[in-house]
Amino acid sequence: MTKSYRAFSILLLGAAALALSACVYMLSSSDGGGQTVFDPPREIDPADIVVPEGYRIEPVATGLTFPTDVAVDGAGRVYVIEAGYSYGEVWTEPRLLRIEPGGRTSAIATGARNGPWTGVVIHDGTFYIAEGGALQGGRILRVEGGEVTSLIENLPTMGDHHTNGPAIGPDGWIYLGLGTATNSGVVGVDNAQFGWLSRKPQFHDIPCRDITLNRRNFESDNPLTPDSGDRAITGAYSPFGTPATAGQIVTGDLPCSGAIMRIRPQGGEMELVAWGLRNPYGLAFSPSGELYVTENAFDVRGSRPVWGTADVLWKITPGAWYGWPDFSGGHPLNEERFAPPGGPMPDFLLAKHPGQPPEPAALLGVHASANGFDFSHGMGFGHRGQAFIALFGDMAPTVGKVLAPVGFKVVRVDVNNGVIHDFAVNKGKVNGPASWLGSGGLERPVAAQFDPRGDALYVVDFGVVTMTEEGPIPQQNTGVLWRISREGIW
Amino acid sequence: MNLHKSSRHTTALVLIMGAALLLEGGCGSARRGTPVIKPIETADARVKRGEIAFYRACNSCHIGGATGLGPALNDKPLPGFLIRFQVRNGLGAMPAFSKAQLSDAELDAIVAYLQVLREKEWPEEYLSVQTD
Numbered sequence: 335m336t337k338s339y340r341a342f343s344i345l346l347l348g349a350a351a352l353a354l355s356a357c358v359y360m361l362s363s364s365d366g367g368g369q370t371v372f373d374p375p376r377e378i379d380p381a382d383i384v385v386p387e388g389y390r391i392e393p394v395a396t397g398l399t400f401p402t403d404v405a406v407d408g409a410g411r412v413y414v415i416e417a418g419y420s421y422g423e424v425w426t427e428p429r430l431l432r433i434e435p436g437g438r439t440s441a442i443a444t445g446a447r448n449g450p451w452t453g454v455v456i457h458d459g460t461f462y463i464a465e466g467g468a469l470q471g472g473r474i475l476r477v478e479g480g481e482v483t484s485l486i487e488n489l490p491t492m493g494d495h496h497t498n499g500p501a502i503g504p505d506g507w508i509y510l511g512l513g514t515a516t517n518s519g520v521v522g523v524d525n526a527q528f529g530w531l532s533r534k535p536q537f538h539d540i541p542c543r544d545i546t547l548n549r550r551n552f553e554s555d556n557p558l559t560p561d562s563g564d565r566a567i568t569g570a571y572s573p574f575g576t577p578a579t580a581g582q583i584v585t586g587d588l589p590c591s592g593a594i595m596r597i598r599p600q601g602g603e604m605e606l607v608a609w610g611l612r613n614p615y616g617l618a619f620s621p622s623g624e625l626y627v628t629e630n631a632f633d634v635r636g637s638r639p640v641w642g643t644a645d646v647l648w649k650i651t652p653g654a655w656y657g658w659p660d661f662s663g664g665h666p667l668n669e670e671r672f673a674p675p676g677g678p679m680p681d682f683l684l685a686k687h688p689g690q691p692p693e694p695a696a697l698l699g700v701h702a703s704a705n706g707f708d709f710s711h712g713m714g715f716g717h718r719g720q721a722f723i724a725l726f727g728d729m730a731p732t733v734g735k736v737l738a739p740v741g742f743k744v745v746r747v748d749v750n751n752g753v754i755h756d757f758a759v760n761k762g763k764v765n766g767p768a769s770w771l772g773s774g775g776l777e778r779p780v781a782a783q784f785d786p787r788g789d790a791l792y793v794v795d796f797g798v799v800t801m802t803e804e805g806p807i808p809q810q811n812t813g814v815l816w817r818i819s820r821e822g823i824w
Numbered sequence: 825m826n827l828h829k830s831s832r833h834t835t836a837l838v839l840i841m842g843a844a845l846l847l848e849g850g851c852g853s854a855r856r857g858t859p860v861i862k863p864i865e866t867a868d869a870r871v872k873r874g875e876i877a878f879y880r881a882c883n884s885c886h887i888g889g890a891t892g893l894g895p896a897l898n899d900k901p902l903p904g905f906l907i908r909f910q911v912r913n914g915l916g917a918m919p920a921f922s923k924a925q926l927s928d929a930e931l932d933a934i935v936a937y938l939q940v941l942r943e944k945e946w947p948e949e950y951l952s953v954q955t956d
Contacts, residue, residue: 359894359917382953384860642893642919644884663884671919697884700893738891751876754883756860761950763855765890773953 359737360675366701366730367739368801370770376798376812379774385758391818394792395437398813399426403453403706404792405461406785413442413461414794414815419449419468420808421729422799423529430454430461430477433815443477446470452498452615453706453781455508457599462508464499468530472497474510474597485601489589490515492534494525494613501617501625507596509607509625511614514592515539518612519659519683521574522637526557527732527805536573539659542590542609546685547571549580552637568637570659570683581685592658594627594650610655610691611648616706616781621719625650626695626749628704628723631662634674634734638683640667641674641734644697645704647721647747657691659683664691674734696721696752701728702741706781710746712788715820721747722757722791724779727767729801739766744779744793744818758793758818769798777812790819855946856889856898864940874937877930881921889941894918898942904935 380391400417407413411432418428428445443461445451450466461477462485472489474497475482485508491497495513503509516525521538525531535558547570556566556575569578589595594607594614607625616628627648632640643662660667660682673679698704703726710717727741743759760768760775768775781794797812866872878889882897889898894917897907908931914920926934 379953384950386860642885642917669919675917697880699887700884702887734893736893737895740887740892752879753875754879754888755863756888759860761953763951765887771953775953 359735362735362737364731364735365738366728366736366801367742367767367770368727368729368799368806369731370767370800372769372798372800372809374809374812376777376809376814377768377774378814380816382761382768382771382773382775383758384756384761385818388821389818390821391758391793391816393437393814394817395433395439395815396813397811398431398439398797398815399810400424400450400796400808401780401794401813401815402451402796403781404783404794404815405454405456406783406792407456407459408786410785412792412815413454413456414439415451415454415463416813417450417452417466418445418447419466420796420799420806421528422806422808424808424810425449426810428465430463443480443482445475445482448473450496452496453500453617455500455502457502457508460599462500462502462599464497464510466496466498467491468496469533472512474500474508485599486597486604490537490540490591492537493530493539493591494528495630498613498615499617501619503596503619503625504623507598509594509596509617511611511617511627512589512591512593512595513613513615513630514658517633517636518638518640518680519570520552520637521568521572522552522554523557524633524636525574531557531574538573539571539591540589541571541584541586542588542593542606543586543688545571545584545586545688547578547580547582547584548682548685549578550681550683551577554637594625607652608650608654608656610658610661610688612658616704616723618708618721620709620721620749621711626707626709626721628698628707629656630703630705631700632672633701633732635732638680639674639677639734640672640680641677642671642700644694644700645702646694647696647698647704647707647723647749648692649695649749651692654692655688660687661691663694663697694752695749696747696754698723698725698745698754699740701730701733701736703727703729704741705779706783706794708783708791710784710788710791712784714787714789715784715791717746719749721749722782722784723747724782724793726778726780726796729799729806731803732801732805738764739770742767742770742776742778744776744782744791758816767798769800776816777814790817792817854948855951856896856942856944864944866940868936868940870933870936871940873930874933874935877926877934878937881926881930882934885918889938897938898944904932904939907935907938908932 472491493515498511613630631643707723725741885894
């Protein structure tokens, strides 16, 4: 073979690979991590998980139903919350559990049918729990001696996303996240599929400050009437079936949608910290006391689908607007890159933007569902100052198509440069949840939390959620609490 | 025209396209990307800059260089100039990146980083699972 022939072959090979790469998204069907069949019981085998050299991972408790967070008290006792609700409209009893030796659990407190409980923290001996509020509105609950009271309630989180957090700031305030009602500002058929539109037909997003709308309305099927040919026209920040007008001012209100807020542990008025966040799920303070938040970015669904948006780790600047519903990761949505293949580019909903969104601290995978996280504070575990983020994993095809499973692992992020490294990930020829790989490894990590000493990282694994075209099918009693520690340290 | 030579070229083309199809499907390729056990350690400043630029511009669709929203980048024999062409012009579902979004120097660094990623195969013992 001559040199020129060899060069020609290499060039052609590269060009062919390039051309096929270009076509592969269009031609392929979705292959998300939930697009599999689950055959119970869930196998648990830490040997199926890779962690870095010098670390080990082991299960602490199994058989949990929709666990979402963990907290460790000063005496080293470990507590887990079970959400009481999962996407897929499955309701169970929210519970605060203490993990006993051997992995047994004892119920410390239970909640109302108003889940999902999304987070728990211990502060001065009291538990604070974020109650999602799918039926009655979000709450921050206080649990003392097994008694449950509300610190704040009626938070506007009865839609797609819920009340999240909480985190205790260095100022002693409780910080919480409020998710938006919708994917991208417009109530649509997708919200009926979530289940809440028929329950709360007047519910919609609420801005934190006054905004002015563009004249942009969206026509869709009307799932609220039995006539299959019935259509509805809906504007942004409006109830389903209510159009917006050009120049319409929507009055800001508190509490609002897509925001970080804070409240003192003893109660009182809530304060707005930041807004313009779609679903600010995880909140954590860095060793230097700065607040960071994970944001679940847009889906390719509903009346205003947005394509290719990365989940974001943000450093929060008090008072800042982070871009929802018109920006993603600091980029305006009126760029071709955000148009679904074959679909229209999203127009701006707001006539004037409240500001220029900040630069992200890190960009995670599209549809990775970057959720609960914590910073390594101590030297015992290593990687001090880096963020350890639980990636719940894609919910394709409901959220949009992916070519392979995205997420389903724990990553560490250097917040100074945005570089991401896998930290706990399943073995196998490709990445994916254990149920997809046929292994005993991680399923859907939803929270990562260090113990108070900073020696061990607890990983809350929500359990199996398979996906169909109709939506999620969560599996009860498949949740696991994992613990990662340095070899030789227990 | 030399028919024998033409036939040889056609055969080569078919083989090359077939090989490309196999590469696209990931057939026969080991798992690659940022290894968990020992992250990439390099003294090459350009590779380090490329890693940072990769995580700002590429990773969200090509997770650690592997398949995600977009196809894998770490298992294809793409020469640097073709990577640069695709990034600047976009192709299929992939958007184009302007020089304002990604400078020439950053793009060169990403190419250097991708070459390192491509060489990082996962150890064989991590490719199989224990559970039956």
